[in-house]
Amino acid sequence: xxxxxxxxxxxYQKDRPYLDIVHDxxxxxxxxxxxxxxxxxxxxxxxxxxxxxxxxxxxxxxxTGAEEEIQARPGSLLICKVSEPHGVRATTRMQVLxxxxxxx
Amino acid sequence: xxxxxxxxxxxYQKDRPYLDIVHDxxxxxxxxxxxxxxxxxxxxxxxxxxxxxxxxxxxxxxxTGAEEEIQARPGSLLICKVSEPHGVRATTRMQVLxxxxxxx
Numbered sequence: 001x002x003x004x005x006x007x008x009x010x011x012y013q014k015d016r017p018y019l020d021i022v023h024d025x026x027x028x029x030x031x032x033x034x035x036x037x038x039x040x041x042x043x044x045x046x047x048x049x050x051x052x053x054x055x056x057x058x059x060x061x062x063x064t065g066a067e068e069e070i071q072a073r074p075g076s077l078l079i080c081k082v083s084e085p086h087g088v089r090a091t092t093r094m095q096v097l098x099x100x101x102x103x104x
Numbered sequence: 105x106x107x108x109x110x111x112x113x114x115x116y117q118k119d120r121p122y123l124d125i126v127h128d129x130x131x132x133x134x135x136x137x138x139x140x141x142x143x144x145x146x147x148x149x150x151x152x153x154x155x156x157x158x159x160x161x162x163x164x165x166x167x168t169g170a171e172e173e174i175q176a177r178p179g180s181l182l183i184c185k186v187s188e189p190h191g192v193r194a195t196t197r198m199q200v201l202x203x204x205x206x207x208x
Contacts, residue, residue: 001169001188007179023183027155027205028132030183051131055159055201057179065105075111075161077201079127079134084105097159097181101131101205 006057010034010095017041028101035061035090043087048104052086054078059094110161114138114199121145132205139194147191152208156190158182163198
């Protein structure tokens with residue numbers, strides 16, 4: 001049983017989002033993106049069968065996809081297949097938890 | 105792409121934790137437990153190969169396991185195999201996100 005304190009692990013960097021890989025084993029990959037305002041995980045998709053969940057822990061921004069942008073606040077949770085276009089853009093400092101299952 | 109607002113889905117009940125199953129597809133099951141103070145998900149384990157992640161969204165309590173208790177606050181994340189003893193007990197109103205991959 002491993003316990004992590006994500007607030008203590010938060011780091012930010014000027015040139016790109018800070019990526020923190022928390023866990024990467026057989027069933028799922030769990031990672032945290034820390035964004036400065038304006039930084040983003042651009043809309044992308046992967047040719048795989050996996051699913052992804054993106055949970056907003058801190059800060060505000062938008063979930064981005066093929067067409068729409070959807071407000072993302074603490075407690076907002078996006079779920080989609082990794083083959084669907086998905087992304088995140090921060091408007092404030094923002095911390096999101098990303099879970100990918102199974103890893104690919 | 106599905107987006108959920110977990111704060112808006114929060115419900116609490118007196119006799120037992122309120123369980124909200126958000127997503128249950130092939131790659132992972134994602135659910136939320138809402139606890140009143142003193143309520144718990146008792147220590148338990150499953151004879152399966154899956155992994156589980158428990159993320160504290162709101163409130164405080166402890167992660168419980170075979171031996172130790174570990175403080176659980178917003179941003180605390182527990183990861184273990186479902187075959188390892190694990191549980192949660194709330195000391196305040198508490199909302200946790202549980203991800204199980206693969207579902208079993």
